Amino acid sequence: MNFSSKLLEEAVNAFASLPGIGKKTALRLVLHLCKGELENSETFANAILNMRRGIKSCSKCHNLSDEEVCVICRDQRREQGVICVVESIRDVMAIEDTGQFRGVYHVLGGVISPLEGVGPGELNIDSLVQRIQTGEVREIIMAISPTIEGETTIFFISKKLRDLPVQISTIARGVSFGGELEYADELTLGRSITARVPYRNVD
Amino acid sequence: MPQDQFLLMLALQRLTLTNFKNYASQSLEFSPRLNCLAGNNGMGKTNLLDAIYYLCMTKSHFNLPDTAIIRHNEGFLRLEGHFLRQEKKEKIVAKIQARKLKELERNGVAYEKLSEHIGLLPVVFIGPDDNALITEGSEDRRRFLDNTLCQVDQQYMNELILYNKVLQQRNALLKSLADNPSADSSLLDIYDDQLIDPAIYIVEQRVTFLQRFSAIFQSMHHYITQRQEEVSLVYQSQLLENDLGTLLAQNRQRDLYLQRTSAGIHKDDLVFNLGEHALKKFGSQGQLKSFLLALKLAQYEMLRQHKGLHPILLLDDLFDKLDEQRVTHLLKLLSEGEFGQIFITDTHQTRTELIAKQLGVEYQQFVVKDGVIG
Numbered sequence: 001m002n003f004s005s006k007l008l009e010e011a012v013n014a015f016a017s018l019p020g021i022g023k024k025t026a027l028r029l030v031l032h033l034c035k036g037e038l039e040n041s042e043t044f045a046n047a048i049l050n051m052r053r054g055i056k057s058c059s060k061c062h063n064l065s066d067e068e069v070c071v072i073c074r075d076q077r078r079e080q081g082v083i084c085v086v087e088s089i090r091d092v093m094a095i096e097d098t099g100q101f102r103g104v105y106h107v108l109g110g111v112i113s114p115l116e117g118v119g120p121g122e123l124n125i126d127s128l129v130q131r132i133q134t135g136e137v138r139e140i141i142m143a144i145s146p147t148i149e150g151e152t153t154i155f156f157i158s159k160k161l162r163d164l165p166v167q168i169s170t171i172a173r174g175v176s177f178g179g180e181l182e183y184a185d186e187l188t189l190g191r192s193i194t195a196r197v198p199y200r201n202v203d
Numbered sequence: 204m205p206q207d208q209f210l211l212m213l214a215l216q217r218l219t220l221t222n223f224k225n226y227a228s229q230s231l232e233f234s235p236r237l238n239c240l241a242g243n244n245g246m247g248k249t250n251l252l253d254a255i256y257y258l259c260m261t262k263s264h265f266n267l268p269d270t271a272i273i274r275h276n277e278g279f280l281r282l283e284g285h286f287l288r289q290e291k292k293e294k295i296v297a298k299i300q301a302r303k304l305k306e307l308e309r310n311g312v313a314y315e316k317l318s319e320h321i322g323l324l325p326v327v328f329i330g331p332d333d334n335a336l337i338t339e340g341s342e343d344r345r346r347f348l349d350n351t352l353c354q355v356d357q358q359y360m361n362e363l364i365l366y367n368k369v370l371q372q373r374n375a376l377l378k379s380l381a382d383n384p385s386a387d388s389s390l391l392d393i394y395d396d397q398l399i400d401p402a403i404y405i406v407e408q409r410v411t412f413l414q415r416f417s418a419i420f421q422s423m424h425h426y427i428t429q430r431q432e433e434v435s436l437v438y439q440s441q442l443l444e445n446d447l448g449t450l451l452a453q454n455r456q457r458d459l460y461l462q463r464t465s466a467g468i469h470k471d472d473l474v475f476n477l478g479e480h481a482l483k484k485f486g487s488q489g490q491l492k493s494f495l496l497a498l499k500l501a502q503y504e505m506l507r508q509h510k511g512l513h514p515i516l517l518l519d520d521l522f523d524k525l526d527e528q529r530v531t532h533l534l535k536l537l538s539e540g541e542f543g544q545i546f547i548t549d550t551h552q553t554r555t556e557l558i559a560k561q562l563g564v565e566y567q568q569f570v571v572k573d574g575v576i577g
Contacts, residue, residue, distance in 0.1 A: 112390065114375035120387050148368045148397075155393045185319075187361065 001027070008034075060131065062107040062124045063092050072096075072104055079103045081138040085128065085157070087111055087145065095143060103141075106131065111149040112156060120156060128157065132166050142170040172197075213324065213512045214544040215255060217285040222274035223257075224250040225574035233544070234567035235287070239555035240548045242571030248548035251571065252328065252517040255546065258284040258295045259326035259515065260350075261307055261317045269299045286324060289512070293323070318364065322354045325506040329499045330519030336498065337483055337491055341472035348473060351502050352412055355509040359408050366401040369394055370464055377462045388459075395451040402468050406442045409471065412505075413438045419504050424497035427532050434482075434494060437474040441466055492525060496533065503542075513543025522549050522558075538562045 001023055003009040008030060015026035033041050057063075058070035065071070072078065072092075082103030086092055092105050108123045131137065142157070144150040158168050174192035175184045184192070214235040220226040225247045240248045253272070256264040263272055273280045279300040286293040296308040307314045314320055335343045353360040373394040380386055417436050424434050441450055450466035451458075457465055475482040475494060482494055506514045522530055537545065538561075549555040552570060559566035570577045 114372050114379050114390075117379070119376070119379060120390055148365060149372070152369075152372065152390075152393055152397060155396065156390060159389070159393065186357065 061105045062109060062127070063105055064089055077102075081136050082141065083128075083131065083137055083139075084141045084143050086143050087150075091143060103139075106140075108144075108153070111144065111147070111153045113149045113152075123153075125157060125160065129160055129164075132161060132164055137166050139167040139169065142168065144170075146173050211507075211511065211513050212287060212289060212543065213515060214287050215258075215284055215515060216287055217283075218251075218254065218258075219281075219283040220251075220254050221279075221281040222277040223254050223280050223282055224272055224274060226250065226254075227274060227574060229574070229576055231569070231576060232567075233546075234565055235544055236564045237559055237562060237566035238544070238546045239559055239566060239568045240546065240571055240576075241550070241552035241555050241568065242548075243550060246571045247574045248571045249330070249519050250574075251576075252330075252519055252546055252548060254282055255284070255515065256326055256328055256517060257297060258282055258286075259324040261297070261305075261320055264328045264330075264517075265332070269305055270301060273299060273301070288324065295320075295324070318360055321360060322357060322510070325354050325510050325512055325514035326517065327499055327503045327506065327514050328517045328519065329496065329521060330517075331523075333495045333499065334491070336495060337475060337486075341470070344473040345469075345471055347498075347502075348409060348412075348471075351416075351505060352408060354506055356408060359405065362401040362404045366398060366405065366468065369397045369401075370467065370469060373398070374463045377458055377464070380459060381462050391455070395448065398451070398467060399447050402442060402447045405468050406440055406471075409438060409440070409468075410443075413473075416501055416505055420497055420501035423500045423504065424493065426536060427497055427500075427529060428493050429532065432490075433478045434497070435476045437476060438471070439474055440468065440471040442468060442471075489526065493529060496525070496529065500536070516542060516545045518545065518547045520548055520550075522547075522551075522554060534558065534561060538564065 001012075003012070011030045011033075012023065012026045015021055015029050016023050021029075033044070054066060056065050056068065058065040058073055059068055060073045061070060063070045063072065067074075079102055083106050084095060084101055084103055085106045085108060086095065087108055087110060089107055092107060095101050095105075106124065106128050108125065108128075110118050110123055112118060112120055112123065128140075132140070140161070142154045144154055154170060161168060172195070174188060174195065175181060181189065212235070215233055216235070217230070217232050219228075219230045221228050240251060242248050253264050257272075262269075279298065281299075282295075282297040284295045286295060292310075294308075294310050296306075298306045298308075305317075307317055307320055309320065309323070336347055349363060353363065373391065376390055376394065380388055380391075413436060420436060421434060425431060447467060451464075454464075454466045477486050477490060477494070482491065486494065503514055503516060506512075521533070525533070536542075547555060547558070549558075552568075556568060559568070
């Protein structure tokens with residue numbers, strides 16, 4: 001791509017360094033900013049700068065936060081005794097969107113995979129163990145992807161917590177809601193049968 | 204002939220190759236019975252068989268990476284096969300592009316996992332490189348075993364994939380522990396535990412499979428040689444005597460030193476015996492050939508019994524490596540009707556024609572010249 005302006009080129013390269021954005025999309029975004037008011041670009045740039053300078057990792061759960069402790073951890077209406085363990089911040093958002101969970105979170109920052117250079121030491125596992133040792137935690141819910149690496153991580157954490165009086169559960173795996181049985185893959189369907197749940201009649 | 208003949212039917216009716224190995228663009232119609240591909244060496248006969256194998260097994264028979272089977276100086280390849288399977292049409296398309304994930308479609312729908320395709324179209328490849336089963340290390344023999352088992356048992360394949368992934372992680376951990384000895388080694392316990400369940404399943408299946416397979420293999424061998432030579436297959440696994448948990452614990456220090464996992468089903472082997480001796484050391488060239496052929500025909504028979512389908516049989520350069528007597532026996536076996544669609548390559552055009560006539564079955568002859576088929 002040939003640029004008439006060095007400034008333009010730098011801006012395009014900056015946008016194109018973001019995930020999911022190629023050179024052409026980057027150019028479109030930059031040209032859009034060029035055409036608009038200077039003020040718009042300033043607001044845009046400031047939003048990024050302020051976010052990056054001000055954002056913190058919650059000291060309790062490692063979720064992103066404006067303060068030392070995030071809004072979810074500070075919320076006294078939430079059950080502090082139930083911790084949902086997730087891989088990433090996006091998972092927190094996904095579970096929050098369900099509106100089904102009223103406990104607090106713990107963000108691991110990934111799953112154990114020595115192949116990718118991620119060992120237990122790279123994840124927020126020690127701080128989870130500490131939280132459980134010191135706090136009044138009744139239950140932890142492992143909401144981790146059912147991949148091999150996910151299983152390893154769950155297995156590892158539950159071994160660490162073996163001697164602590166906390167109940168460990170994992171999210172249910174099986175046929176998706178509104179899904180049809182014949183389209184579920186064999187592994188999922190097989191697991192759903194083995195891990196079947198008692199049917200609760202509506203009173 | 205057992206059951207309804209149509210239910211046993213599996214045949215490739217039409218194949219279109221684009222940029223596959225030395226083929227630029229080629230479309231072919233095949234006979235449901237016998238197809239003879241004649242041509243000189245280096246013209247692309249084997250490549251055509253490999254294309255058929257690819258559509259059945261989602262990879263090249265020769266263990267080539269996908270980028271290596273794209274025609275020289277081209278950016279993509281496409282294979283399209285129209286199969287008839289139990290009276291139903293199956294259109295399978297494979298697409299490979301440089302730097303992109305390969306895609307495999309069945310009747311226009313892309314597979315989410317390529318492994319789901321394995322077993323739909325059973326196939327057996329008999330070629331000169333089968334020698335590696337005897338001469339090379341245990342990996343080739345395990346691959347032969349796994350190739351057959353994966354085609355008949357989807358769960359076996361899933362457990363094998365699981366085992367291999369955990370094994371990779373365990374080995375990566377062993378490497379990182381060597382660089383950083385103070386790191387947490389308790390993660391090794393977790394991987395040890397995760398290896399156990401798939402290993403138990405795989406060993407059980409290998410044992411049961413080989414019991415049935417040995418019997419078929421022996422009868423095939425007797426048929427080919429017309430002699431009552433004593434041949435046997437012996438399955439060797441550390442797991443037959445010890446459980447994997449114990450083995451991994453015993454080898455922990457060694458593994459840390461070697462930076463890889465030294466015990467497990469990835470060390471299993473299959474020992475070929477002729478009488479009381481090892482075939483590798485004491486077998487004559489002729490004995491090796493008969494042994495290999497019997498092994499592959501037993502694989503064919505095993506797949507046929509499990510699938511209720513006649514696998515596609517790919518015979519590469521068979522008549523160059525077998526003597527006349529063995530060829531005659533094989534032909535007799537083939538003509539007795541227990542086989543489905545067959546592809547044969549040969550350098551002699553007249554010989555293949557003669558074979559086809561001897562068999563007395565419907566056949567189609569193709570002449571391959573420089574990646575073009577007439």
